[in-house]
Amino acid sequence: MTVHHSAVLLTDNADAPAHFRSHQRSHQARGWPDIAYHVLIDRNGNVYEGRPMRAVPDTATNYDPTGHFTVMCEGNFQEQRSSAAQVEALIQVLAWASERFDVAPRTISGHQDHADTACPGAKLQRLIEGGEIRRRVKERLAAGGVELVELCGADGKHRVEDIEAGRD
Numbered sequence: 001m002t003v004h005h006s007a008v009l010l011t012d013n014a015d016a017p018a019h020f021r022s023h024q025r026s027h028q029a030r031g032w033p034d035i036a037y038h039v040l041i042d043r044n045g046n047v048y049e050g051r052p053m054r055a056v057p058d059t060a061t062n063y064d065p066t067g068h069f070t071v072m073c074e075g076n077f078q079e080q081r082s083s084a085a086q087v088e089a090l091i092q093v094l095a096w097a098s099e100r101f102d103v104a105p106r107t108i109s110g111h112q113d114h115a116d117t118a119c120p121g122a123k124l125q126r127l128i129e130g131g132e133i134r135r136r137v138k139e140r141l142a143a144g145g146v147e148l149v150e151l152c153g154a155d156g157k158h159r160v161e162d163i164e165a166g167r168d
């Protein structure tokens with residue numbers, strides 16, 4: 001399970017869906033089939049589906065992500081701190097994936113643990129290297145895990161409209 005950032009500053013969370021669309025466009029312009037990552041998380045802790053989970057993710061760096069579950073937190077964590085809500089959502093997503101795909105929390109790593117990159121940014125990597133993320137994922141699993149509720153179709157569309165209007 002590998003954690004990434006977009007390296008694009010996110011100051012107003014209402015801009016997050018537009019950032020994701022922009023990443024998807026630029027990734028597809030590279031010839032990739034979709035946005036590189038399986039799951040995307042905005043600053044308010046909203047969780048978005050990216051590339052289908054069964055598909056191998058992509059990376060612009062030199063490592064083979066086959067078998068990796070990739071989560072991208074929107075922001076540039078070289079420059080800004082991740083919010084508490086964003087980190088909490090990251091914990092929930094990783095706990096969910098740990099159960100869903102039967103992978104141990106000890107496999108949680110940052111992109112820079114696999115390739116020459118600053119991703120996911122020093123301020124987020126610190127939480128991975130320091131063990132906080134792994135510890136909190138284990139605690140969450142011990143407390144009964146996480147059930148993700150999927151919003152599709154009109155429900156999903158309305159949720160994104162609320163996010164873009166600054167209501168969520």
Ligand SMILES: [Zn+2]
Pocket residue numbers: 003004005111117119120
């Ligand atoms: Zn990355």
